[in-house]
Amino acid sequence: MTATDRSVELINAAAQAAADKLAHDIIAYDVSDVLSITDAFLLASAPNDRQVKSIVDEIEERLNKDLGAKPVRREGDREARWVLLDYVDIVVHVQHSEERVFYALERLWKDCPQLELPADAEATRGKAEEYAQAQAANGGAGGELS
Numbered sequence: 001m002t003a004t005d006r007s008v009e010l011i012n013a014a015a016q017a018a019a020d021k022l023a024h025d026i027i028a029y030d031v032s033d034v035l036s037i038t039d040a041f042l043l044a045s046a047p048n049d050r051q052v053k054s055i056v057d058e059i060e061e062r063l064n065k066d067l068g069a070k071p072v073r074r075e076g077d078r079e080a081r082w083v084l085l086d087y088v089d090i091v092v093h094v095q096h097s098e099e100r101v102f103y104a105l106e107r108l109w110k111d112c113p114q115l116e117l118p119a120d121a122e123a124t125r126g127k128a129e130e131y132a133q134a135q136a137a138n139g140g141a142g143g144e145l146s
Contacts, residue, residue: 003030003115007039007089010069014085014092015121017062018044021055024097024127027106028115040115042092044124045100047131049080055094056083063087097128 003011011028018026023044032039046052056077063069073086082099085092093105 002113003032003039004089007032008115010063010067010087010090011040011042011115012118013063013066014042014059014090015044015117017059018042018055018094019118019120019124021058022046022051022124023055023094024124024131025100026117026121026124028117029109029112030115031109031112034112038086038089038091040090041105041109042090043095043100043105044093045095045097045128047097047128047135049096052080052083052094052096053077056080056085056092059085059092059094097132100128 015026015028023046026042026044028040028042030040044055046055056074060071060074069087071085071087074083075086076083081096082103083094085094095103095105
């Protein structure tokens with residue numbers, strides 16, 4: 001079993017939307033072989049709550065406008081530390097960078113195949129680390145963990 005064309009279409013649109021809002025470390029996994037509830041996970045992060053909300057809003061708007069997709073469930077809005085958008089075919093996790101490091105979802109899904117993403121999304125890999133180093137060099141960690 002592999003992710004469906006619809007899942008890949010949703011993942012790519014969500015990844016591009018996240019990249020457009022300057023998300024860090026965007027990555028997607030095909031989880032269709034290990035989970036029956038969804039085909040793919042998209043993970044993205046941002047260094048502050050406001051940016052997490054902005055990324056989530058952009059993903060939701062883009063998938064609705066371009067693909068007619070609305071999440072069946074949205075969790076984590078109030079704190080904007082970890083927001084989950086469940087589109088059935090895919091699940092999007094947008095996390096504050098600290099939560100991303102702490103929960104390390106990549107470790108859970110590392111044995112699943114990674115999905116190819118748009119170039120803009122691929123270019124975000126390592127951005128959280130760069131941001132943390134820049135913050136540290138400027139005299140404050142800015143709440144970032146590296």
